[in-house]
Amino acid sequence: MIRQPIICVMGHVDHGKTTLLDKIRNSSITAREAGGITQHIGASEVPLDVINKICNGVSLSSSEIKIPGLLFIDTPGHEAFTNLRRRGSSVADLAILVVDITQGFQPQTVEAINILKEYKTPFIVAANKVDLITGWRQTGLSSIAAAMKKQDQNVLDLLETKVYELIGSLSQYGFGGEIYNKVENFQKELAIVPISAKSGEGLAELLMLAVGLSQKFLEMKLNINVDGPGRGSVIEKKELKGMGTTIDVILYEGSLHVNDIVAFAKLDGSIATTKIKALLKPKPLHELVESASKFYNVESVSAASGIKISAIGLEDSMPGTPLIAVNDKDFEREIGSELTDVFKTDGNGIVLKTDSIGSLEALSKLLATAGAKISKKGIGNVTKRDVIDAFSMNAIDPIYTVVMSFNVGVDPDAQNALETSNVKHIGGNIIYKLVEDYVAYEEAIKRNRTAEIVKRVNMPAQIEVLPNSCFRVSHPAIFGVEVKVGIIRPGTPLINASGELVGKLKGVQNDGTPLESAKKGESVAVSMDEPTFGRQIKEGEMLYTRLNEFDFKMLKGELAETLNEEEKSLTLKIIEIEGSRK
Numbered sequence: 001m002i003r004q005p006i007i008c009v010m011g012h013v014d015h016g017k018t019t020l021l022d023k024i025r026n027s028s029i030t031a032r033e034a035g036g037i038t039q040h041i042g043a044s045e046v047p048l049d050v051i052n053k054i055c056n057g058v059s060l061s062s063s064e065i066k067i068p069g070l071l072f073i074d075t076p077g078h079e080a081f082t083n084l085r086r087r088g089s090s091v092a093d094l095a096i097l098v099v100d101i102t103q104g105f106q107p108q109t110v111e112a113i114n115i116l117k118e119y120k121t122p123f124i125v126a127a128n129k130v131d132l133i134t135g136w137r138q139t140g141l142s143s144i145a146a147a148m149k150k151q152d153q154n155v156l157d158l159l160e161t162k163v164y165e166l167i168g169s170l171s172q173y174g175f176g177g178e179i180y181n182k183v184e185n186f187q188k189e190l191a192i193v194p195i196s197a198k199s200g201e202g203l204a205e206l207l208m209l210a211v212g213l214s215q216k217f218l219e220m221k222l223n224i225n226v227d228g229p230g231r232g233s234v235i236e237k238k239e240l241k242g243m244g245t246t247i248d249v250i251l252y253e254g255s256l257h258v259n260d261i262v263a264f265a266k267l268d269g270s271i272a273t274t275k276i277k278a279l280l281k282p283k284p285l286h287e288l289v290e291s292a293s294k295f296y297n298v299e300s301v302s303a304a305s306g307i308k309i310s311a312i313g314l315e316d317s318m319p320g321t322p323l324i325a326v327n328d329k330d331f332e333r334e335i336g337s338e339l340t341d342v343f344k345t346d347g348n349g350i351v352l353k354t355d356s357i358g359s360l361e362a363l364s365k366l367l368a369t370a371g372a373k374i375s376k377k378g379i380g381n382v383t384k385r386d387v388i389d390a391f392s393m394n395a396i397d398p399i400y401t402v403v404m405s406f407n408v409g410v411d412p413d414a415q416n417a418l419e420t421s422n423v424k425h426i427g428g429n430i431i432y433k434l435v436e437d438y439v440a441y442e443e444a445i446k447r448n449r450t451a452e453i454v455k456r457v458n459m460p461a462q463i464e465v466l467p468n469s470c471f472r473v474s475h476p477a478i479f480g481v482e483v484k485v486g487i488i489r490p491g492t493p494l495i496n497a498s499g500e501l502v503g504k505l506k507g508v509q510n511d512g513t514p515l516e517s518a519k520k521g522e523s524v525a526v527s528m529d530e531p532t533f534g535r536q537i538k539e540g541e542m543l544y545t546r547l548n549e550f551d552f553k554m555l556k557g558e559l560a561e562t563l564n565e566e567e568k569s570l571t572l573k574i575i576e577i578e579g580s581r582k
Helices: 017-025 048-055 079-090 107-118 144-148 153-171 203-222 330-342 357-369 384-395 412-419 431-456 549-556 565-581
Strands: 006-011 042-047 069-074 094-100 123-128 176-179 189-194 231-240 244-253 255-257 261-265 271-282 295-298 300-302 305-311 322-325 350-354 374-379 402-406 424-428 461-472 477-488 493-495 501-510 523-528 542-545
Touching: 006 017, 006 107, 017 042, 017 069, 017 094, 017 203, 042 048, 042 271, 042 305, 048 069, 048 203, 069 203, 094 107, 094 203, 123 153, 123 203, 144 189, 144 203, 153 176, 153 189, 189 203, 231 305, 255 271, 261 330, 271 300, 271 330, 300 305, 322 330, 330 357, 350 357, 350 384, 357 374, 357 402, 357 431, 374 384, 384 402, 384 412, 402 431, 424 431, 431 549, 461 523, 477 542, 477 565, 493 565, 542 565, 549 565
Parallel strands: 006 069, 006 094, 094 123, 123 189, 176 189, 350 374, 350 402, 402 424
Antiparallel strands: 042 069, 231 244, 231 322, 244 305, 255 300, 261 271, 261 322, 271 295, 271 305, 461 477, 461 542, 477 523, 493 501, 493 542, 501 523
C-alpha cells in the first residue's frame, strides 16, 4: 500500500504558512491562533481529488498519480519551536519552506533550512506574497504561470529579481535553487514556486510539485505494511462530549485498530497502556483541532493520518510524546528515553511550566539560547510548590526567582503565593513573547544590580592636573583637572604614577556647581583634604584611581561588560602601578 506523503510546512513567523493551508482548506485556522502563530503541530488531509480540482489541468509530470493525497503538518514558524519542527521534519517525507518574497531569508528561515538539512528532508521553496510586489495584479487564477502572463513586464522583472535573491540566499547554505519551470534536475536543485497564499495564485504548481516529487523520489519510502504496529505522536488531548478525554495523534507508521493496546507517557513521567475504544478520523480538509462534528468513526487507520483516539485513562497523557502500539518490550525504552531528554534541568534556574512536552522542549531550547537556566520543568498549571521552588532560588541568584508558564493556568493558592513573594510570573500563550519578556526582565535586573555595584566600586580613571588652575593650596586643595580616561566622583581615592596614595576626592565641581561625577574629556575642579598643591600634587601630573581587591574582583566579573577597551587597559596599568609600589 502506498500511503499519502507527510508534508511539513515550515518558515519564519508571519511569512504565511498557515494562510497557505487555509487557502487549500478554505478554513480559518489562522484567525483563531494566538498571535497569528500556530502553537502546535496540526495536520490536514488533502485528498487527491481536491488537489486535482485546485490544479485545474496544471501538470508537471506525465506519470500516473498513485498516492491517495497529501497529509500536511503545519509547524510553528518562530525559532522557539525548533524541537516541535524537529519532530515534524523527522517524520516528514517532504517540506514546503514558506518565504516572504518581499522580506527574503529571516532567522527562522535559516533555522528551518538547517533542520531540513540535518534530517536530509527534501523541500520546495514557496516564495509567498507575490501580491505585495509593486504593480502586481491579482488574477484569481490558481496557476502562477497563467497569472504571470497577465502582469506587466516591469512587474515580472521585479519578480525575477526577488527570485534570484532567494537563489543567492540558498547558495549560502549549500543549496542550488531555480524557479520551478527552469529546474533541470529536481534531485540537485531546489524548486522555487512564486505564490500568493492570500489569493491562491501558484497553489496549482506548488501542489503538483509536492505530488510529483513525492511520488517520483519517495515511492519506496511511501510503501508501508498496513499490518505493522502503529507509531505516532500525541499532539493534543481534549474533552469530547460523550466520549471523555481524547488524544489527537499523527500516525506516521503502521496501523491502529479499535481494541489495540497502545502505550503512552503520563504527566508524571510514567508509561501507561490502554485499549483503544474508538478511532475518530477527521473529514477531508479539516484539522484535528476542529469540533466533534468534523469526525467520523473508523475501525482502523493506516499511516500517514491524523487521528483522534478515545480510550480509558488518557486524562494524564502527555502531549508531544510518542504513542506506540504494544507488540514488544521496546516501547518502554523508546518512550522513556525521550522523556529523560526533555526533563533535563540545569540545577539552578527558573521554574518552567507548559501545556505539552513539545512546548516544554521549544521553550527550553530558546531559553538556553538566550542564556537562561532552568531548575524545574513540568506540565500543567502553576502550583504553590512551583512558586516556593522559584523563591528558593533567591538565595542563589535573584535573577532565577521566576515562574514561566505557557498556555496553562495558575492555581489559586499559587496566585496568592506570587502576590506575597518577590517571585516574578511570566505567562502567556505566545512562546517567543515569553522569552522576550524574560530577557527584558533579566536585563532590567542586571542593570539595577550593576547600578548598585557601581555605587560601591571605585571605577578606573586617569586624570591630568591642569596648569595654572590651583584655586587653593591645601585644607582642602582645590585645583583643575581633565579626565583622560574613565570616570571620577566624590569619594574616589587617587594615587600618583609611583603608586603612592595622594588622598580622596572630596568634591567635583563645574563653575561652582557640585557634580556627582565627571567623565572622559571633561575639565572640572576637584577638592582634596589630604595633599598640599605643589608638594604631593603638581601641575601636569597624572593621577589614577586606587583600586582595592573588591574593586578588581567586580571589574573583572560583573562590571567587565561596562568597561570599554581603554578602561580595561587602564585597569591593567593601575595593577602594574600598585604592584611596583609593593
